[in-house]
Amino acid sequence: xxxxxxxxxxxxxxxxxxxxxxxxxxxxxxxxxxxxxxxxxxxxxxxxxxxxxxxxxxxxxxxxxxxxxxxxxxxxxxxxxxxxxxxxxxxxxx
Numbered sequence: 001x002x003x004x005x006x007x008x009x010x011x012x013x014x015x016x017x018x019x020x021x022x023x024x025x026x027x028x029x030x031x032x033x034x035x036x037x038x039x040x041x042x043x044x045x046x047x048x049x050x051x052x053x054x055x056x057x058x059x060x061x062x063x064x065x066x067x068x069x070x071x072x073x074x075x076x077x078x079x080x081x082x083x084x085x086x087x088x089x090x091x092x093x094x
Contacts, residue, residue, distance in 0.1 A: 002033040005081050009040050012088040016044065016067065019091070023047055060084065067091060 006028075013026040024043055030036050034056075041059040045052040048066045053059050057074040064072050064087045072083035 001077065001081065002037075005077065005084065006033045006037055008081070008084050008088055009037050012084055012091065013040055013044060015088060015091040019094075021047055056080070063087075 010026045013023060017023050017026065021044075026040070028036055029039060038056045038059075041056055041063055042052045044063045045059040049062050053062070057076075057080060060074050060080055060083065061072060064070065064074075064083050068087050068090045070086075070090075072079070072086070074080050074083055
């Protein structure tokens with residue numbers, strides 16, 4: 001599941017880059033998948049909202065709300081996966 005979550009996070013980040021957001025490249029920087037996902041959402045949150053949290057779920061909520069206009073309360077990895085898939089699909093169809 002973590003590999004699938006990392007893959008969709010990278011796709012989401014690439015779509016935001018293609019839309020013109022100045023984000024760092026979507027490449028793996030750490031060995032830990034969870035740390036990589038956390039770092040990607042911190043970077044996206046910082047660029048989109050100007051700040052980031054130390055909490056992965058808070059950063060993901062911020063990024064998804066700011067990019068799609070839809071609020072997704074995220075409390076675990078399953079809801080993070082569902083919200084990220086939905087946000088990536090929304091941006092892809094944009």
